[in-house]
Structure formats: C-alpha cells, structure tokens
Amino acid sequence: MTRAIFPSHDSRPTRTIEDYLMTMSVMERDQGEIVAARLAERMGVAPPTVTMTLKRMERDGWITGTGRKAVRLTETGRAAAHSVIRRHMLAEWLLVEMLKVPLEQVHEEAHGIEHAISPQLEARLREALGDRQVCPHGNPFPGCESVVQAWTALTDLRAGEGGVLRRIHEFAEDDPQVITFLYARGLTPGASLRVQEVLPFNQTLTVEVQENALTLGFAVARYLFVERT
Numbered sequence: 001m002t003r004a005i006f007p008s009h010d011s012r013p014t015r016t017i018e019d020y021l022m023t024m025s026v027m028e029r030d031q032g033e034i035v036a037a038r039l040a041e042r043m044g045v046a047p048p049t050v051t052m053t054l055k056r057m058e059r060d061g062w063i064t065g066t067g068r069k070a071v072r073l074t075e076t077g078r079a080a081a082h083s084v085i086r087r088h089m090l091a092e093w094l095l096v097e098m099l100k101v102p103l104e105q106v107h108e109e110a111h112g113i114e115h116a117i118s119p120q121l122e123a124r125l126r127e128a129l130g131d132r133q134v135c136p137h138g139n140p141f142p143g144c145e146s147v148v149q150a151w152t153a154l155t156d157l158r159a160g161e162g163g164v165l166r167r168i169h170e171f172a173e174d175d176p177q178v179i180t181f182l183y184a185r186g187l188t189p190g191a192s193l194r195v196q197e198v199l200p201f202n203q204t205l206t207v208e209v210q211e212n213a214l215t216l217g218f219a220v221a222r223y224l225f226v227e228r229t
C-alpha cells in the first residue's frame, strides 16, 4: 500500500531507523563518535533493543562497527540522516509560521510529519519557507553548522554576563518536560537573559529572564546557547 502511495520513498529507511539516524547524526556532529550505550539512553530503550536495531542497520548499510564501543555512519547513512533532519526542521517551520502551532509542541508534531514528506514536498517547503539555516529552536540545518559556532553554552557564562538565547539543543528539544518548562518561563530563542549566580557545588545557575530569576541545573543549561551582549 505504502509503496503505491509514496513510490519515491522506496529507498528510505523505516520511521524507527530514521529516528535513530537523526540522533546518531547529532552525536557524531557534537562528540565525533556514536557510543552505543549513550544511544540507549537517548532513544529511551533498553540496550538489547539498541543492539538489535544496530545489527539491522549495519546489515542494511546505514552504519558500520556494530559490537564495538562506537559505531559509525556510512556515507549512505549520513545522507539519510541529513535528509530526515532537513525534513524535520522544515516541518517545524511550517508548523510555526503557517499553522501557528505553539512553540513547545512544534518538535513533537514535526516528528510525526517528517517521515511522510516526499522529496517533491520538501522542495516545495523550501521554496515556500525560504532559505533557512536553523530550525525554530536555533539548531543548524545539515551543512549550516558554522552558523551556530559563535554562540556560547550558558554554562560558560560567568555571573554578571548576559546575552540573547539563540539555541536550544536537539537533546533538550527532545524532552517535552524541559521544553515546556523553558517556554513557560520565557526562555525561548530571542529572549534576553543575564546570569545572576553560578553555584558549581550545586550544579546550578540562576538567570534573570523578563525580570524573573530562574534557577537551572547545569544538565539543562549546557543545552542552551547564547549570543553574548
């Protein structure tokens, strides 16, 4: 059935594999390697499930190195990952700009849509949305990584330093609790903030946003990136 409706999708990985590829590509971009144990945490599944999926992915040519500590994307795997990330980000912009979906729901909704976007529809979205370098959360489109390099992790700011929030990392986007918390308190891309206090022994920092003080753990703060002012 699916084949008849979407003939151009035949060479694409399944939905599950596309989700794995997306996460793996972000890990490779940020850490230079894809550690299988970290993947289980990120995907929210048991390690044996990851092991099984990785074996299937190696068989199908998306990755190499199954059974070792870190796996690698093949050229085909990386291209497929970049394709689904592009479709995810275009879907996010579509939801934000055309459908006015609240920002905190955009990532989840886009996850449902991204797999169904054909190459033809992707081309039309690009045309309608114009040239984008980052998603609505400030994460770079594949190939646009240099755009975000000027931004500093919030955990690298000292007390008294301020900036504009530019980016909420993919791994924070992925956690509905985190994104809802941040957005409810005005920490959206474009928000001005100032660091009031940093408590390393407590692993927290306090920022002033819209004249309110907000305490964040380092675990979340390291996924927020600011342009210093």
Ligand SMILES: [Zn+2]
Residues within 6 Å of the ligand: 088, 092, 106, 107, 108, 110, 135, 173
């Ligand atoms: Zn997203």
Ligand SMILES: [Zn+2]
Residues within 6 Å of the ligand: 089, 092, 107, 135, 136, 137, 138, 139, 173
């Ligand atoms: Zn996004």
